[in-house]
Amino acid sequence: MRLILFVSAWLFCLGAAQASTSTPAPSTTTRLDHILLWGRSIDQVTSVMAVKLGFQVRPGRDPGGVANRYIRFSDSSFIELLGTTRPNPTFDPGMKEDQQALKGGPGSRSFGFRTSSLDDIHRSLQVLHYAVTPFFSGPDSSKPGWRLFAFDHAPLSSNTFFIDYAADYAPDQFDPSNADDHRVTREHPNGVRELTSIWLVSGDAEADRQQLEKMGFGHAVPVKLPAVGAKGFCVPVGPTALLTLQPDGAGLAQQVMASGGPRILGVSFAVNDLERAQRWVERGYERKLATYRGLSGESVLAPTQDDLGLSIEFHAMPSSSTPCPATSL
Known part of the structure; x- marks a missing residue:
């Protein structure tokens, strides 16, 4: 299952148990990771990003009539593009809420923090009485991929989540067996x-x-x-x-x-x-x-x-x- 299916649904999941820890982990262990960007359709947003702006857009998947594609950068950050591919697509709750707020138009309301201190931050936010969700992980395979948690109620004016990736998670991280592909997919005509x-x-x-x-x-x-x-x-x-x-x-x-x-x-x-x-x-x-x-x-x-x-x-x-x-x- 694609990352967005987990992220958008978990923005509305129910609470997490309280735990004890110290103050929030230093922000030096964390960086901005990616945004979720809706287009009027997946082809429309792909065309704008590639033709008008000069980004290289990579393929994704299309379950339920909501497709995603990726724009990856050399600093490991990326943009996830989203768009519908058929009438009456299957939206999960997060997608539906985004689409209602965006009135079916283009835009972005969700972004992620990447952190190597995911467990520490999760405990810290619980102590501060933030309604954080449990951890979720993906993709559905025996190989480690990513873990994240979100919030029952967005603390910021846009939805957010915290995520971390396994060191050998090839789709988002360096794959030692395919260094050339990793480099080429992060080179963009616009520089x-x-x-x-x-x-x-x-x-x-x-x-x-x-x-x-x-x-x-x-x-x-x-x-x-x-x-x-x-x-x-x-x-x-x-x-x-x-x-x-x-x-x-x-x-x-x-x-x-x-x-x-x-x-x-x-x-x-x-x-x-x-x-x-x-x-x-x-x-x-x-x-x-x-x-x-x-x-x-x-x-x-x-x-x-x-x-x-x-x-x-x-x-x-x-x-x-x-x-x-x-x-x-």
Whole structure:
């Protein structure tokens, strides 16, 4: 069974027993792993990602009329694409809730943290009285794959889960018997190398920041994103950053909140050659795009809201290993 079938269902599973442990595990053991991105159909979202944006899209499966495909990166992160392939597909509860919130359109409302401290974080969150689910694992085979847990009630404005992978889980990790395939499937025509940040938008960025701090992800930095008309906080999550944002006057963030409510507003990627990525997007969308100074340096914003229900930002490879700036205010 595909990962999404487990993740989306477990976002609504029932509670976990209490346990005792210390404070939450340090965020240095954790990073952002992937988002679940719905298209109007699987072919539509695949075409946008591949033709207009220059990503390499890998095959997935199609049980019950809901197909998935993958875009994998050299830092081990990825995007899971989702879309229906027939009328009246079989939705599990999580899929149904996402589709209702997205009104059947494109967009993303769920993302995952990857951690090597899965058990410690699970115990810590129980002590803090978060309604976490039991552990679930997959795929259905005798070989170790992945384990995850989610929440009965989402603590953030978008749904989230924590996941870890077995060291030899080939679909998401390095397979020593096929190094060339592992490398080639993570090389993209647009030059993307790394997932650097996920942007959450809601009506209360401070509430998300407080929840993240309670969960063990502190050191938030106040930020503004004039390119999308948003302000809030940059929260470091290992080598990646989670932005908790709210509208800041007129702009894209305000439009998204007015039309669809809280969700993932955007995703940032580091590229080898920003001019190459910019040219690819300009050809795909048949328009000129201006660069700007973003949180990660020189950046360009692809005009993807209508196609994908979120924004995609490309920026040059960062010169600093710090995921959040000292300040952008």
